[in-house]
Amino acid sequence: MKSLILSTAAKYLLPMLLLFSAYLLLRGHDMPGGGFTGGLVAAAGFSLHGFAFGMSDAKRLLPARPLRLVGAGLLLVLGSGVFAMMKGDPFLTGTWTTLTLPGPGEWKIGTPLLFDLGVFLVVIGATLAVLLGLGRED
Amino acid sequence: MLFALSAVFLMAMAAPWLGRLPSRMAGWVLSLVPLALTFFFLGKLGAVADGRTLTESWPWVPGLGVDLSFYLDGLSLMFTLLITGVGTLIFIYAGRYFHEAPAGRFFLWLSVFTGAMLGLVLAGNLITLFVFWELTSISSYFLIATDHKKESARKAALQALLVTGLGGQAFLAGSLLLGMAGGSLEIADLLTRGEAVRSHGLYLPALLLILAGAFTKSAQVPFHFWLPSAMEAPTPVSAFLHSVTMVKAGVYLLARLSPVLGGTEAWTVTVAAIGCVTMVAGAVMALFQSDMKRLLAYSTVNALGTMVFLLGIGTETAVKAAIVYVLVHSLYKGALFLVAGVVDHETGSRNVTSPRRLFRKMPIIASSAVLAGLSMAGLPPFFGYIGKELIYEGALKAPFAGFLLPTAAVTANLFLFATAALLVLRPFFGGTGETPPFHISPPEFFLGPAILGLSSLAVGIFPGLVDSTLIAGATKSVLAREIPVHLALWHGINTAFLLGILTFGAGVLLYAFRDSLERCLQGATRFAALGPARWYEWSLAVLNGTAVRQTRLLQHGRLNLYVLILFMTIAGLGLYTFFRGEGGWVLPNLLDARISEATVAGLILASAFLSIASPSRLAAVVAMGGVGYGVALIYVQFGAPDVAMTQFAVETVTVILFVLVIHRLPSYVRLSSRTSRMRDGIIALGTGGLMTLLVLAVLETGNESRLSGFFAEQAYPEGHGRNIVNVILVDFRALDTMGEITVLSLAGLGVYGLLKIRKRKEG
Numbered sequence: 076m077k078s079l080i081l082s083t084a085a086k087y088l089l090p091m092l093l094l095f096s097a098y099l100l101l102r103g104h105d106m107p108g109g110g111f112t113g114g115l116v117a118a119a120g121f122s123l124h125g126f127a128f129g130m131s132d133a134k135r136l137l138p139a140r141p142l143r144l145v146g147a148g149l150l151l152v153l154g155s156g157v158f159a160m161m162k163g164d165p166f167l168t169g170t171w172t173t174l175t176l177p178g179p180g181e182w183k184i185g186t187p188l189l190f191d192l193g194v195f196l197v198v199i200g201a202t203l204a205v206l207l208g209l210g211r212e213d
Numbered sequence: 214m215l216f217a218l219s220a221v222f223l224m225a226m227a228a229p230w231l232g233r234l235p236s237r238m239a240g241w242v243l244s245l246v247p248l249a250l251t252f253f254f255l256g257k258l259g260a261v262a263d264g265r266t267l268t269e270s271w272p273w274v275p276g277l278g279v280d281l282s283f284y285l286d287g288l289s290l291m292f293t294l295l296i297t298g299v300g301t302l303i304f305i306y307a308g309r310y311f312h313e314a315p316a317g318r319f320f321l322w323l324s325v326f327t328g329a330m331l332g333l334v335l336a337g338n339l340i341t342l343f344v345f346w347e348l349t350s351i352s353s354y355f356l357i358a359t360d361h362k363k364e365s366a367r368k369a370a371l372q373a374l375l376v377t378g379l380g381g382q383a384f385l386a387g388s389l390l391l392g393m394a395g396g397s398l399e400i401a402d403l404l405t406r407g408e409a410v411r412s413h414g415l416y417l418p419a420l421l422l423i424l425a426g427a428f429t430k431s432a433q434v435p436f437h438f439w440l441p442s443a444m445e446a447p448t449p450v451s452a453f454l455h456s457v458t459m460v461k462a463g464v465y466l467l468a469r470l471s472p473v474l475g476g477t478e479a480w481t482v483t484v485a486a487i488g489c490v491t492m493v494a495g496a497v498m499a500l501f502q503s504d505m506k507r508l509l510a511y512s513t514v515n516a517l518g519t520m521v522f523l524l525g526i527g528t529e530t531a532v533k534a535a536i537v538y539v540l541v542h543s544l545y546k547g548a549l550f551l552v553a554g555v556v557d558h559e560t561g562s563r564n565v566t567s568p569r570r571l572f573r574k575m576p577i578i579a580s581s582a583v584l585a586g587l588s589m590a591g592l593p594p595f596f597g598y599i600g601k602e603l604i605y606e607g608a609l610k611a612p613f614a615g616f617l618l619p620t621a622a623v624t625a626n627l628f629l630f631a632t633a634a635l636l637v638l639r640p641f642f643g644g645t646g647e648t649p650p651f652h653i654s655p656p657e658f659f660l661g662p663a664i665l666g667l668s669s670l671a672v673g674i675f676p677g678l679v680d681s682t683l684i685a686g687a688t689k690s691v692l693a694r695e696i697p698v699h700l701a702l703w704h705g706i707n708t709a710f711l712l713g714i715l716t717f718g719a720g721v722l723l724y725a726f727r728d729s730l731e732r733c734l735q736g737a738t739r740f741a742a743l744g745p746a747r748w749y750e751w752s753l754a755v756l757n758g759t760a761v762r763q764t765r766l767l768q769h770g771r772l773n774l775y776v777l778i779l780f781m782t783i784a785g786l787g788l789y790t791f792f793r794g795e796g797g798w799v800l801p802n803l804l805d806a807r808i809s810e811a812t813v814a815g816l817i818l819a820s821a822f823l824s825i826a827s828p829s830r831l832a833a834v835v836a837m838g839g840v841g842y843g844v845a846l847i848y849v850q851f852g853a854p855d856v857a858m859t860q861f862a863v864e865t866v867t868v869i870l871f872v873l874v875i876h877r878l879p880s881y882v883r884l885s886s887r888t889s890r891m892r893d894g895i896i897a898l899g900t901g902g903l904m905t906l907l908v909l910a911v912l913e914t915g916n917e918s919r920l921s922g923f924f925a926e927q928a929y930p931e932g933h934g935r936n937i938v939n940v941i942l943v944d945f946r947a948l949d950t951m952g953e954i955t956v957l958s959l960a961g962l963g964v965y966g967l968l969k970i971r972k973r974k975e976g
Contacts, residue, residue: 099858103936103939104933104934104935104939104943105934105936106936107854107858107936108855108936108939109855109859109936109939109942109943110943111859111862111942112855112858115859115862115863116862118866119862119865119866122866122869141965142961142962145961145962148954148958149954149955152954156951160271160281163271164272165272165274165275166273166948167947167948169933169943169944171933183933185933187933187934187940187943187944187947188943190943190947191939191942191943194942194943194954197954197957197958198954198957200958200961201958201960201962202866202961204961204962204964205870205964205965206869206870206873208965208969209870209873209874210873
């Protein structure tokens with residue numbers, strides 16, 4: 076069943092939801108948000124698109140197959156933990172540094188951000204693997 | 214050393230891509246890594262021979278005394294060089310062996326195994342050792358099942374994994390007990406506390422558990438049966454894992470812990486006796502095999518038994534003999550396995566009993582086989598001869614059991630002699646019939662056997678190449694004191710020499726009468742059916758049967774019954790504890806509620822009621838989502854925007870999920886009966902009531918928690934974040950989060966797999 080209202084709304088909502096999820100991910104460390112929530116929002120965005128245009132179309136929009144996203148996320152999480160070990164700290168110790176960028180000025184980055192990005196990817200991947208799988212043969 | 218290990222694991226990650234190359238080339242390229250490591254560790258030889266031990270350590274779980282630490286002494290170095298050196302040859306060989314099929318996955322697991330095995334012998338902490346130990350079992354599982362379309366390969370892989378895995382669990386338990394007895398999990402610490410450990414009350418259980426681990430891994434009787442089955446693996450794997458390296462892990466462990474655990478009566482009796490039985494049984498069974506690889510497998514069982522036997526005796530001579538034999542065996546057995554692989558690959562048959570004249574067909578391979586075979590038979594001037602003499606000396610000088618041990622050693626060796634003769638003579642020189650066409654094997658194939666075979670000869674003639682460096686260093690690690698090691702072919706006429714002559718003579722006779730003996734023994738094979746392999750099958754059947762029954766009972770697939778049982782348990786146990794306990798609860802004044810709070814409460818109640826009363830699944834699910842949103846609104850009101858946001862997102866995705874599923878279900882056909890609804894209602898009320906009581910009880914105790922204060926204070930200075938929840942998730946409790954997302958990934962993977970199966974079934 077195609078609905079004009081739904082598909083028109085989805086067309087505009089998906090980019091906004093994705094932008095919002097990235098925003099949630101990046102601000103998560105200081106303000107409400109984070110990788111888990113961000114990932115769920117992004118997954119919801121993709122499934123909205125899937126409802127409007129079919130799940131296979133939503134799958135096409137993904138940069139990689141959902142399970143690849145899961146794998147990449149887990150590797151990122153592992154990498155963020157191993158990074159500390161290379162410095163001689165215990166596994167998963169957070170490492171931070173401050174970058175001075177021309178635009179936003181001072182910007183702190185650290186391995187927990189990488190960790191959160193990993194969580195984000197795993198949540199998107201795992202959720203979409205299930206959702207797209209369930210909604211496929213329509 | 215961490216660098217060296219990382220190099221191997223990086224190579225494992227690169228292997229799938231390199232596997233797209235022609236696998237011959239991939240083999241050569243990948244072999245560069247172990248080759249470089251061989252030189253890297255050879256560079257340490259001087260320092261180690263001087264008596265130094267090299268250690269490295271990174272904190273891993275410091276709170277539990279678990280460190281990622283490495284410990285390189287003479288013993289580790291010898292094993293390390295075996296792994297990297299033989300590994301190099303194996304990678305080159307395997308590239309050719311798999312020249313028809315893309316071998317990316319195979320090389321991946323072979324590299325993982327190499328790394329795990331290196332980690333195992335370099336580990337300086339029992340837990341580190343255990344992790345690598347398990348990793349070798351796992352990679353062995355995948356390597357045995359390389360040909361995963363074959364049922365027998367899968368079965369053999371599982372058998373090896375279950376037997377060694379079970380032993381691994383015993384080893385873990387044993388290490389923990391040992392850690393408690395010795396006050397440290399660091400091997401370096403334990404080595405200095407042998408006395409304290411041996412007089413500790415936990416010594417015996419720790420010893421038995423660790424021995425169980427070592428015996429399963431090193432295929433000692435009665436756990437030996439997995440090794441011959443593992444011959445389903447491609448030959449490079451059999452040569453590398455199941456003769457030169459992995460099966461010696463148990464021997465390594467015994468040698469490593471010998472200064473800590475060894476020397477007691479319990480040690481000597483158990484280890485020497487099991488080793489002795491294995492030594493004899495392996496040799497006898499080897500002679501009556503007709504498949505080349507199974508023959509080699511049983512003779513490996515014999516060799517492992519010999520090493521364990523000597524370590525059990527534990528005298529200076531015996532330990533020296535054990536160390537020498539590790540090297541002797543690796544050289545000849547590696548060569549012979551690779552030879553067997555070529556014969557199989559180029560003639561399609563591994564039968565040893567039917568005479569063939571393969572010498573004409575593959576002279577280089579056959580010559581390597583002869584070299585290795587002579588070493589296996591223990592003839593001078595090969596290294597095997599030195600090894601055999603030392604075994605006899607070790608057995609003769611054992612302080613107990615009198616003539617029994619030398620008798621066993623001679624018996625095993627004369628069977629080994631006959632086996633070696635069978636292995637080399639019949640396939641390569643047997644018969645008089647047709648001569649197969651001459652054919653030069655590719656260099657990848659003869660490089661390994663030739664190098665290993667020639668080394669058996671070279672080290673035999675010039676034992677000075679290894680005795681004062683490798684052998685002395687390793688012997689010192691096991692004995693915890695230095696002894697002079699001078700190996701030589703000729704020791705004058707002594708008892709060991711005479712026993713050697715006896716072995717030779719009897720061995721020739723045994724070979725001559727092998728076939729008639731086999732016919733006599735045919736009746737005895739019926740007893741083999743009662744052997745340990747049958748016990749394994751039987752216990753596996755019992756285990757599976759029990760699993761099926763208990764799964765049918767508990768995992769029946771009816772979701773409503775699951776929920777029912779869960780809730781009944783929670784409500785029953787919870788309410789019981791609650792009314793037995795002393796804690797009270799307070800009833801808050803409901804009139805204090807603000808309008809907004811009351812509204813949200815009303816919304817939740819209304820949604821809950823709707824979800825029960827609705828005759829449509831979809832409406833019920835959406836109403837449940839309404840309950841969730843209401844809860845999220847409560848979080849918003851009480852200043853937990855983070856939790857609220859997560860709750861909103863989770864509720865949304867859950868409803869989407871439900872909708873996708875429900876979409877496929879028929880609408881309610883038959884509503885549940887009045888009685889079952891009454892029952893469900895009572896259970897629901899009980900569970901809900903319990904949760905309410907718990908919340909009220911929490912109110913009474915007040916909400917002072919030291920934890921939340923700690924997190925609030927430390928979030929910014931320690932975690933560089935102002936959002937406490939997020940800092941907890943990604944920093945303070947990152948390990949938990951990591952576990953959770955791993956579970957999430959697995960769940961996703963599981964559902965994906967189920968959906969795929971269903972799709973395939975449908976069409």
